[in-house]
Amino acid sequence: MTDTMRAADGTAGLPVDVATEGARIAANVSRVVQGKPGVVHLALVVLLAEGHLLVEDVPGVGKTTLAKALAASIDASVRRIQFTPDLLPSDVTGVSVYDQESRAFEFKPGAVFANVVVADEINRASPKTQSALLECMEERQVTVDGVSYELARPFLVVATQNPVEMEGTYPLPEAQRDRFTARVSMGYPDREAEVAMLDDRGTTDPLATLCPVADAAAVRAMVTAVQTLHVSDAVRRYVVALVEASRRSPELRLGASPRAGLQLLRTARATAALAGRDHVLPDDVQTMATPVLAHRLLLTPDAAAARRTPEQVVSGLLAAVPVLRGR
Numbered sequence: 001m002t003d004t005m006r007a008a009d010g011t012a013g014l015p016v017d018v019a020t021e022g023a024r025i026a027a028n029v030s031r032v033v034q035g036k037p038g039v040v041h042l043a044l045v046v047l048l049a050e051g052h053l054l055v056e057d058v059p060g061v062g063k064t065t066l067a068k069a070l071a072a073s074i075d076a077s078v079r080r081i082q083f084t085p086d087l088l089p090s091d092v093t094g095v096s097v098y099d100q101e102s103r104a105f106e107f108k109p110g111a112v113f114a115n116v117v118v119a120d121e122i123n124r125a126s127p128k129t130q131s132a133l134l135e136c137m138e139e140r141q142v143t144v145d146g147v148s149y150e151l152a153r154p155f156l157v158v159a160t161q162n163p164v165e166m167e168g169t170y171p172l173p174e175a176q177r178d179r180f181t182a183r184v185s186m187g188y189p190d191r192e193a194e195v196a197m198l199d200d201r202g203t204t205d206p207l208a209t210l211c212p213v214a215d216a217a218a219v220r221a222m223v224t225a226v227q228t229l230h231v232s233d234a235v236r237r238y239v240v241a242l243v244e245a246s247r248r249s250p251e252l253r254l255g256a257s258p259r260a261g262l263q264l265l266r267t268a269r270a271t272a273a274l275a276g277r278d279h280v281l282p283d284d285v286q287t288m289a290t291p292v293l294a295h296r297l298l299l300t301p302d303a304a305a306a307r308r309t310p311e312q313v314v315s316g317l318l319a320a321v322p323v324l325r326g327r
Contacts, residue, residue, distance in 0.1 A: 016221045019276040021214060022048070025073050028213045032069040032206045033062055035193025042184050042291055043070050043158070045274065047219065048226050049266040051181025052137050052157040054122075054172075054295065059162055061186040067118040067158035068207055074219060075212035076115035077152065083125035089132035093142045094149075107144060112136050115152055115216050119159035123169045130176055133157065137179040154219045174254065174298070181263045182288070183295035222273075229269045230279040234324040238282055239265050241324070242289060245317050246297060251308060254298035264292045282323045290314045 022044055029040045043066060046053045055063040071078040081092060094110035111117065112133070122130065136142055140151045159180070161172070177183075189197065200206055239261050247255030268284035275284075294310040303313070 016218070016225050018048070018222050018225050018273040021218060021222055022274045024213045025070075028073040028210065029066070029069045032210060033066050034197055034200075035189040036062070036066075036186065039066065039184055039186060040070075041274070042182060045267050045270045045288070046181050047154065047156050048222055048270040048273065049181060049263065050154065050156075050223055051263055051266065052159070052179060054177070054180040054183040055158065055160045055186065056163050056183055056295075057186040061188060063160035063186055064118065064120055065207065066186065067116075067120075067160065069210060070156075070158065071116040071118060072207060072210045073212055074116065074154075074214050074216065076154070076216040076219070077113075078116045078118070079111040079114035080118040080120060081111045082120050083122050083129070085124060085126060087125045087129050089129050090144075092129060092132040093136065094144055096145050105145070107147070107149065109149070110142070112142060113149075113151060115154050115156065115219075117155075117157045119157055121161060122159040123161040123172060125170065127170055127173065130170065130172065134176065134179060152216070154216060154223060174296075177295050178257055178259055180295065181267060182291040184291055226266075226270050226273045229272055229277075231265065231269065232279070235268070235280050235282060235285065236265070238321070238324045239268075239285055241321050242285070242293075242317055245321050246293065246313075249313060249317065251300055251303040251313050251316075252297050253300045254296075256293050256296055260293055260296050264288055267292055286318055289318055 026037070026040050026044050029043070030037060033040055043053055047070070053067075055066060057063055068080075081087070090110065092110050092112050094108055094113065096105040096107050098104075099106045119133070136151060136155075137157055140153070140155050142149045142151065157180075162169075188194075242264070243256040243258070243261040246252060249255060264285060265280075267288040268280050271284040271287055272278075272280045290311055293314050297310040297313060299308060299310065299313070
């Protein structure tokens with residue numbers, strides 16, 4: 001692919017090489033998040049798909065580090081919110097404060113007004129506070145006292161949560177999980193990566209020395225270029241066939257929503273662009289199916305009793321739904 005992305009009709013798009021720029025950002029993040037290229041790649045895909053990422057794993061494996069490293073690699077505004085039981089919705093979205101001098105209410109923006117928002121331990125906040133992110137994540141705006149405020153673009157929420165600790169936590173409801181484009185688990189590093197981490201972080205924090213390799217304008221250009229990628233009718237129908245199959249699955253009591261199909265196609269576009277292609281393949285859809293769909297699905301009691309996982313159900317759907325051919 002040339003330095004200019006090609007639109008669906010063959011005309012030249014924006015002069016930005018998504019694959020090269022994306023590789024630079026991924027390499028920068030990997031300086032801190034060692035031994036996890038797949039996780040870093042998925043985070044970058046979600047960024048370029050204008051989505052949001054849920055990082056779910058046990059303590060101490062680098063969930064917050066991933067979010068901070070991605071934010072530090074982009075010269076853009078970054079805010080971190082430590083979710084706690086006493087956190088209020090206004091702490092997230094902002095609040096109108098009465099100004100004595102002007103005798104008028106003035107809006108004080110909350111922590112969500114940033115390009116990258118790190119929502120640390122999101123399941124520690126009450127459902128009322130969690131719901132403050134619903135409008136922000138879907139519509140990229142905040143409404144306070146009847147007035148809507150646009151959020152800057154790019155806008156990415158990277159939320160972390162610990163799935164094994166239950167005391168003092170509030171599980172994310174289905175509506176909140178559906179707002180997250182993809183879910184990823186960090187997993188433990190391999191032996192060599194862990195040894196390297198012990199050496200590198202013995203005296204210094206690599207996050208402190210991480211410099212941005214892109215800015216908000218560059219990311220916006222990459223996002224626009226991704227949106228120009230050609231998607232054939234066959235690939236679109238394949239995406240719809242996958243989400244429809246999840247709704248008919250006897251192992252699920254809740255299948256994938258139409259939003260899930262939209263997010264699956266957007267992430268497939270971003271995957272294709274990062275691979276240096278100007279069109280989407282069914283392989284791109286299959287690559288993103290598990291991280292995009294699994295966290296949205298609810299198992300039936302029988303499937304749960306049989307110790308099936310949503311990831312296994314998605315794998316079964318990929319095996320059962322035929323890949324449509326055509327241009």
